[in-house]
Amino acid sequence: MSEPLATLASMREALDAGAASSVDLVEGCLARARAAQDALHAFAGLREEGARAEAAAADARRASGARRSPLDGLPVAIKDNMVQTGEPTTCASRILEGFVSPYAATVVERLERAGAIPIGRTNMDEFAMGSSTEHSVYGAARNPWDRARTPGGSSGGSAAAVAAGLVPGALGSDTGGSIRQPASLSGVVGLKPTYGRVSRWGLVAFASSLDQIGVMAHTAADCAWLLEAIAGHDPRDSTSLPEPVPRYGETLDGDVSGLVLGLPREYFVEEGVDPEVLSTVRAAVSELERAGAKLREVSLPHTRYAVATYYLIATAEASSNLARYDGVRYGHRAAGVRDLTEMYHRTRSEGFGAEVKRRIVLGTYVLSAGYYDAYYRKAQQVRTLLRRDFEEAFRGCDAIATPTTPETAFRIGSKTADPLTMYLSDVYTVSANLAGIPGISVPCGFAQGLPVGLQLLGRVLDEATLLRIADAFQARTDHHARRPAEAP
Amino acid sequence: MPRITRAEVERVAVLARLSVSDEEADRLAVELDELLEYVETLRQVDTRDVEPTSHVIPLATPMREDRAVPGIDPELALANAPERQGTAFVVPKVIDGEDGG
Numbered sequence: 001m002s003e004p005l006a007t008l009a010s011m012r013e014a015l016d017a018g019a020a021s022s023v024d025l026v027e028g029c030l031a032r033a034r035a036a037q038d039a040l041h042a043f044a045g046l047r048e049e050g051a052r053a054e055a056a057a058a059d060a061r062r063a064s065g066a067r068r069s070p071l072d073g074l075p076v077a078i079k080d081n082m083v084q085t086g087e088p089t090t091c092a093s094r095i096l097e098g099f100v101s102p103y104a105a106t107v108v109e110r111l112e113r114a115g116a117i118p119i120g121r122t123n124m125d126e127f128a129m130g131s132s133t134e135h136s137v138y139g140a141a142r143n144p145w146d147r148a149r150t151p152g153g154s155s156g157g158s159a160a161a162v163a164a165g166l167v168p169g170a171l172g173s174d175t176g177g178s179i180r181q182p183a184s185l186s187g188v189v190g191l192k193p194t195y196g197r198v199s200r201w202g203l204v205a206f207a208s209s210l211d212q213i214g215v216m217a218h219t220a221a222d223c224a225w226l227l228e229a230i231a232g233h234d235p236r237d238s239t240s241l242p243e244p245v246p247r248y249g250e251t252l253d254g255d256v257s258g259l260v261l262g263l264p265r266e267y268f269v270e271e272g273v274d275p276e277v278l279s280t281v282r283a284a285v286s287e288l289e290r291a292g293a294k295l296r297e298v299s300l301p302h303t304r305y306a307v308a309t310y311y312l313i314a315t316a317e318a319s320s321n322l323a324r325y326d327g328v329r330y331g332h333r334a335a336g337v338r339d340l341t342e343m344y345h346r347t348r349s350e351g352f353g354a355e356v357k358r359r360i361v362l363g364t365y366v367l368s369a370g371y372y373d374a375y376y377r378k379a380q381q382v383r384t385l386l387r388r389d390f391e392e393a394f395r396g397c398d399a400i401a402t403p404t405t406p407e408t409a410f411r412i413g414s415k416t417a418d419p420l421t422m423y424l425s426d427v428y429t430v431s432a433n434l435a436g437i438p439g440i441s442v443p444c445g446f447a448q449g450l451p452v453g454l455q456l457l458g459r460v461l462d463e464a465t466l467l468r469i470a471d472a473f474q475a476r477t478d479h480h481a482r483r484p485a486e487a488p
Numbered sequence: 489m490p491r492i493t494r495a496e497v498e499r500v501a502v503l504a505r506l507s508v509s510d511e512e513a514d515r516l517a518v519e520l521d522e523l524l525e526y527v528e529t530l531r532q533v534d535t536r537d538v539e540p541t542s543h544v545i546p547l548a549t550p551m552r553e554d555r556a557v558p559g560i561d562p563e564l565a566l567a568n569a570p571e572r573q574g575t576a577f578v579v580p581k582v583i584d585g586e587d588g589g
Contacts, residue, residue, distance in 0.1 A: 102564035196545050209543060238550050239543070308527040319504060326505070328577050330568035340582045344505040357506055361497065361516055362523060364504040375527065380540030382533050387541060419519055420526055436544030460545065 004481035005165035008074050008222040015062065015073055022062070022073030022117070026055040029075040029119050033166045039486060041133075041141045042151075042161040044080040046120040047087060051075070054117045061115070070249075071229055072115025077161050077170040080121040081128055081204040082213065084108050091204050092136035093126045095351025096331045105202020106237065107171060107213050107230040114229040122170060123157030126353045127322065128178055128206045130154050131425045132415065135355045140412050143186060144486035145450055149409040152182030158216050159186035165487045169217040169226050175206050176310050177404075177429025179214045180441040184404035184453025187443045187484065189470060190216045191223045194461050195436035196241040198227075199234030207317035208239075210310075210433040218480050220442065220470035224248035227463060243461055251464045252471040257292025259469065261285065262397030266303040267428060273406040276447035281403045284444035284454045284473065288401070291472055298393040298400065302385045303431065309386065310430035311423055312366055312379035318356075319363030325351060358419060387435045394459050399469055402428050404441040404453035428455060438463045442470040443479040451479070492521045 006014075014020040030051065033043055058073030067073075083089045083101035085108075090096040108118065125135045133141035133156025141156040143149040144164035151160040155172030159182035162170050172179040174192035183190025192214040203213055215226035231245045263285065268278065289295055327333035327347030334346035352360070366375035393400060406427060415422040432439035437460055444454035454473070458466045474480055497513045497520065508516065562575050571578040 099568050102560060102567060194545075196547075235550075235552060239545075239547065241545065241547075302533070305530055305533055308530050311523065312527055312530075323505075327570060328579055329565075330570075333570035337580050339580050341505075343580050345507040348505055349507040352506070357508075357512075358516060358519060360504050360506065361500050361508075362520055365492075365496075365500045365520065368500060368503060377540055378530050378533075378535060379527075380542060381535035381538040382530055383541040384538050385533065385535070387544065420522055434541075434544075 005218060005483060005487060006168055007218045008071065008168045008225060009219065011074050011168055012070060022055040022058040023052065025073070026051050026075050026117055026119060029167050033120060033161070036164055036166055036486065039142065039147060040144060040160050040164060041123050041139045042157045042164065042166060043077070044090060044092060044121040044123050044138050044157065045088060047084070047118060051117050051119045058115055058117065068113065068115035069229065070225055071111070074116050075119045075167050076111060076116045077120050077122045077158060077167040078108060078118045079155050079158050079170070079172050080124055081173055082108060082171060083202045084118060087121070089121070089204065090137070091127045092124050092138055093351065093353065093356070094137055094332055095325045095348070099330050103202065106199035106234045108202065110230050116229065119167060122155070122161055125154035125156070126356050127204070127318070128154040128173055128175055129318070129355050129359055131177070131181055131422050132412070133157060133182070134412060134416055135353055142412070143409045144484035145187060146409065147486060148411055149450070150185065150412050152185035152409065154178040155216065156182045159183055159188055159190065162186070162188045162216050162218065163484055165483070169215065169222055171213060171230070172216050173203055173211060173213050174433065175210045176314060176433050177426040179216060180404050180429050180439055180453070180455060181426060183216055183441040184455070185409040185451065187451030187479070187482070188216055188218055189220055189223050189440065189442050189480065190214065191227060191440045191463065191466065192432060192438060193227060193231065193463055194241070194438045196239050197231050197438070197461065197463065199237040199240045201234055201236040205321040207314040208321060209317060210314060212433070219474055220440070220467045221249065221252055224252060224467045241461070246464050248464055248467055251468050253468070254472045254475045255292070256288060256469055256472045258294070259399065259465070260294045260296055260397040261288060262296055262298035262393050262400040264298050264300045264303065264393065264400055264402060266300050267402040272427070273403060274408065274447065277403055277405070277407060277452050280445040280447055280452040281454055285401050287476060288469065288473060291476060293469070296397050298397055300389040300393055300431070302382065302389050305382050306386060306431045306434060307423060307427055309379045309382045310426070310434060312375050313383065315359045315363035316367050316376050317363070319360045319367060322356070322360055355419070383434050386431055390435045390437055399465055400457040402455045402457070404428060404455035408447050408450035408452060432457050436460060438466055440466040440470050442473055444473070444477070445479055491524060492517045
């Protein structure tokens with residue numbers, strides 16, 4: 001078996017041992033990212049000069065014994081919906097063409113304060129609306145395990161970049177599964193924290209009551225470092241939570257004995273799921289049982305309503321958030337217009353892609369006069385019931401285990417013609433966003449050569465338990481160490 | 489019986505400040521109809537006396553001290569303007585009656 005891909009931990013060891021400099025690591029990532037770009041479309045843009053200068057500065061800090069954090073000098077990638085000072089942010093949309101950010105997102109500031117080095121912006125579905133990274137002005141991102149297939153989405157560029165070894169860790173955002181689903185399809189770990197655990201200042205808003213920034217890497221241990229660096233209260237995001245940030249890395253002791261894992265019966269039905277995915281996830285759960293976890297069946301009775309609830313709430317909020325793209329202050333503006341109304345219409349029609357327009361129209365419809373109670377308010381009420389399902393289930397277990405996705409990576413183009421089919425690929429992930437709870441996807445095996453993800457859902461602010469279970473699972477398995485076909 | 493007509497799509501598109509071609513409106517009508525039919529399943533759920541969730545984590549309105557802090561530099565704020573004049577964003581004229589709101 002070939003050498004596993006570099007992780008943040010192995011890169012740090014190389015730095016500590018003097019076997020590599022930060023400049024070496026960053027140059028290596030940039031070279032691999034450039035070489036793989038035509039094949040994978042993982043990046044929206046590389047940040048070559050800035051990254052090189054920061055790597056040199058990190059090497060100087062290390063030489064003088066002034067290392068900022070365990071992440072100092074390590075390369076990372078940032079999804080193209082989080083702003084970086086002086087860099088473009090486009091959300092893979094034509095409407096943000098040419099936009100250069102005058103400020104940095106809190107997560108970017110915090111990574112930089114820790115010494116991590118953003119090497120580029122990763123590809124995504126336009127405005128994070130999609131499950132395949134096909135709806136992008138940069139072209140469809142491709143799965144390193146099979147280029148004919150999607151890496152998932154909307155954080156598909158981050159997932160593909162980590163899976164192919166272009167960069168050891170990346171930030172993504174997750175509104176309905178956009179970190180966990182691509183992590184599952186691409187064979188990496190992806191963590192969506194509790195709503196409010198990570199500041200969203202500087203994240204381009206999609207659906208404000210659901211959006212959350214999270215992390216992607218090869219291992220739970222790497223995710224723990226990244227989360228520790230970006231989490232915590234931020235006065236600039238009034239929804240960020242004031243609770244102190246645990247030292248996530250220190251809780252990873254490989255011990256899951258006595259932990260109770262809930263298996264929701266609604267997620268382990270044969271209907272609508274690839275049988276090989278289901279059997280792979282069941283085998284992973286058995287592995288955790290052998291490691292000492294106790295299994296208990298639980299019930300989440302409103303699960304079948306989650307996708308409908310999600311699409312009503314997400315589109316309604318998106319239609320409101322995306323009203324700001326009007327061609328006045330930044331981004332694309334239609335040429336040759338006669339008046340303001342025409343400028344709005346033409347700018348938005350030229351700037352937004354088909355999926356974004358579809359969701360704006362649906363969201364505007366469900367919020368429009370006469371429909372609000374029947375759709376939006378109804379969905380908010382069902383959301384309450386979905387939350388209560390989890391509260392009830394967590395009375396009897398410490399974490400919930402499910403498949404992350406109903407199938408492995410699907411072929412590019414196979415779902416774009418039918419929006420509803422695409423939306424149903426989020427069936428296992430949307431509930432965590434609706435309930436605000438944390439979720440992680442960890443590689444748990446392969447079905448016909450394609451990665452399968454185990455999803456673990458936790459109580460509010462209990463990311464530590466999810467990371468601990470994922471880490472213990474990885475200590476007993478080597479799925480995460482397998483190299484995909486397209487790793488350079 | 490489709491509940492969404494092309495005229496309905498066009499009405500909503502105007503609210504959202506989007507122009508849609510006849511072809512786009514026809515396609516959107518079919519797609520929205522399918523999506524709305526799917527979300528109809530929520531009608532099966534008894535939500536009498538259920539409070540709606542607008543925010544998942546109960547939060548008190550956070551307060552901060554009313555203290556002046558530097559804002560964004562006007563030059564930076566204007567740097568992305570498609571068209572500017574001095575410290576203002578330039579937009580096409582607003583014709584009376586068309587966009588009075």
